[in-house]
Amino acid sequence: MRLALLPFLLAPLIAPLTAQAATTLSVCTEASPEGFDVVQYNSLTTTNASADVLMNRLVDYDAHTRKLVPSLAESWTVRPDGLTYDFKLRSGVKFHTTDYFKPTRELNADDVVFSFQRMLDPANPWHKVAVQGFPHAQSMQLPALIKKIEAPDANTVRFTLDHPDATFLATLSMGFASVYSSEYMAQLMKAGTPEKLNSQPIGTGPFIFKRFQKDAVVRYEANPHYFAGKPGVDALVYAITPDANVRLQRIKQNECQIALSPKPLDVAEASKDPALKVEKTDAFMTAFLAINSQHPPLDKPEVRQAINLAFDKPTYLKAVFEGSAKAANGPFPPNTWGYASELPGYKLDIAKAKDLLAKAGLKDGFSTTVWTRPTGSTLNPNPNLGAQLLQADLAKIGIKAEIKVIEWGELIRRAKAGEHDLLFMGWAGDNGDPDNFLTPQFSCAAVQSGTNFARYCDKELDTLIREGKTTSDQDKRSKIYQKAQALIQQQALWLPLAHPTAATLTRKGVAGYSVSPFGRQDFSKVTVK
Template sequence: MRPAALPLLLISLLAPALAHASTLSVCTEASPDGFDVVQYNALTTTNASADVLMNRLVEFDATSGTLQPSLAQTWDVSPDGLNYSFTLRPDVSFHRTDYFNPSRLLNADDVLFSFQRMLDPAHPWHKVAASGYPHAQSMQLPSLIKSIDKTGELSLRFTLNRPDATFLATLSMGFASIYSAEYAAQLLAAGTPEKLNSQPIGSGPFVFKRFQKDASVRYSAHSNYFAGTPGVDNLVFAITPDANVRLQKLRRGECHIALSPKPQDVKAIEGDSHLQSVNTAAFMTAFVAINSQHPPLDQPAVRQAINLAFDKASYLQAVFENSAEAANGPYPPNTWSYATELPGYNHDPEKARELLKTAGLADGFNTTIWTRPSGSVLNPNPSVGAQLLQADLAKIGIQAEIRVIEWGELIRRAKAGEHDLLFMGWAGDNGDPDNFLTPQFACASVESGLNFARYCDPQLDKLIADGKRTSDHVQRSQLYKQAQQIIQQQALWLPLAHPTAYALTRKEVEGYQVSPFGRQDFAKVRLVP
């Protein structure tokens, strides 16, 4: 029996290595909400859908800071900034799966479908998204886009109602992904449009295989991908909420890449010859949103008191281990138009108590703090952060109950405005400061749910809108600096940190880069011996 067992043992030891030789496994921190990315705003959903399955007309290259061709080979903008004409690539194939067999390549009809479903309330697909289209609504696309006209099989023109300096960059965002109109028609004819969210089809580098909630998402390489076949045959998202477990899986070789590590995990792998860390300064802001529609948080003095009460230095040390820069406003200081002259809120509990007294709340009040259970780039240790805020608020008489809510439910209920104080983060998609201002502070974003401060002010709204109407950076900067002053004076957020984005990888991973926007590109990643 022993001689016979030896070959079987060798086979069992070799089989896992052979089976995973061209499978890239990525440990991620949460399940996606779904795969119809236009319906959602969570970065984990964008990563699992738009980033691997889809393409946009244009893509933003973080290294050069410029927009690059993608599905659109070329584009032209009219002198008045109202007409954008695109010419599409002629060689783009949609995914072929056991539930869809495309009969044609991508054309202008696919672009028309992808946008009209979001913009036209009469479109047969418009009501499929039960909660609406949060990004399209917050970016005000329905009022911005006057018409989209097909000018040829591979060409089309967007006509705007007003000039918008951010329009082209907006088209690089995940929600602007292009879908197959043919597949959508197939689903509608079958009476199963909801399957677009569970059985997605795109033109991107990977093809969807299957999803097991809170366990994994599996993909295979798109062999006809117009930008070249990906460097691995298969891609697996291993959904692992606990950062400690992600690191353990990485050490054991169960994952090749671990996303959103804790700062101490980055230090922990130093000297490990099998592991390495990659990082970049993130175009992100961690913050606590203060719901300005909930009394007494509707009073500016109360929101200011909360900012003054919080010991941000202690928070950065405890949660980020000083791997992040203190935030003073909505977007990072390396962003053009950043207002360096804003004073901020220094830690001053005594002044905070005085403000509460002037607001008629000398005895304090009760409120709630909402946070997620698992860590992320923007909140590496949710439990510790919430406890620190709770303790600091207690010192000025505010009794705050911590509520830990699963990520999907947290986002859904926060978009409905149910929260008081909400630990949240925002990642800009394209390097433009408006990518923070419009989604988080415009009046239209209160309706779409992305404005977590729930604040609508005509003056602030006008500054943001005027900033989008001009392409002059100097003029836009002046308008955005005024907007930042209002945001800070009103204390709509408790700004926390601008983190460094890290990922941990095994040494055999080649070609992976961390995006400052939190996006994921695995198309060029290879596994080398």
């Protein structure tokens, strides 16, 4: 009933915009952001709605050239010992002017220093009021890595590291490393309303925040003073449309000019529509089932291995991804350097799975739960069907799995707290470095921050992850990461599912849009006819 009414409920919000299609870009997205203070969250949905449109980092990662490029920092130098990084800031960068904040100065080094000290220094007053904590900064172990941040002058920021880290520059391109206005944050703290940062954001990005209505719409307007040039549209609208079928209908009717996370069948249908285009690329992503190693009997490797052996992955891929994804054999996508292509993996073997359960003292099986989201995404196009297939496969070896469908924001929050047993999840690497699949997902620090959904902390694996960041030699790092992948597979911390194709639907009149393998969104150069 609710889904049937959805097009009519949202129509008043979208319809007036179609008359301004030449200057307004409407994007159909699949879920509401958790908030707009991006450092407190780790979901791609929140990054897309905050960091990608409202904010900037010191550096960006160009997915096409696979190189780091300047952003707020126009240049940088690294001392030979790999411990000191100096960034020269771009001049003339302006923060957004809104009805709740009027900046009195342009961006300077103090803003960068404050943005990082907030995450790293427990004594910082803003550190204490972050309800969700700082999951990325914590899982990436930045408090232990960054020894000091200082501003030698107004246009220079200096990071001094405790030890060399080959991933440091790439990490600075991630959404959570966005730069905030220290002037605005001081205004909020003085007023006693720091929580407004999460609902009234300020940045330097291509668009300015206007309004958010949960599960309905986010409105932005173009930033006329954007340092990279005013965007090609005057307004941007995120039309939050959880149902992929409704997203397809909306773009067909020109209520949206871009539709994110289409289902594979929708991609096939859109490719036959002369009014639509399909943008596709191999995604730097992995869909997986996280197995909570802290919940007995999932704490036994034999049980986790049995779950992997019981799963009919070819049937799952055909039914859920409809031929649009490659089978995953571990955390790394195949287009990642350091990918371990020789690992054996787990092939369907019911008899062996039953033997492993018997060896674990569970010959009669056990009961558990499977958590999944209610609506589809690039990393899980058909959540209900996928959960049902897993449930049926596990029943064949005596595991009784109850399916729990949980709203996306609530699912993320509770999974980070480690409440789940088996969890359908996905991870998108967003800085081009393979460590982005290891440190946030398998390090001990990431258990504390909540992004390690396997809840696995192991000295040997943690050491490998740490060693992989101590050298910039790619061959050496690859060998270390291959050992880490072998250990992850042997311990069966995940049931790896798929490496999807990232696809986006656009109207034929849309130009300047490129689908990102990382799931990031850049609408700053998009034009609409």
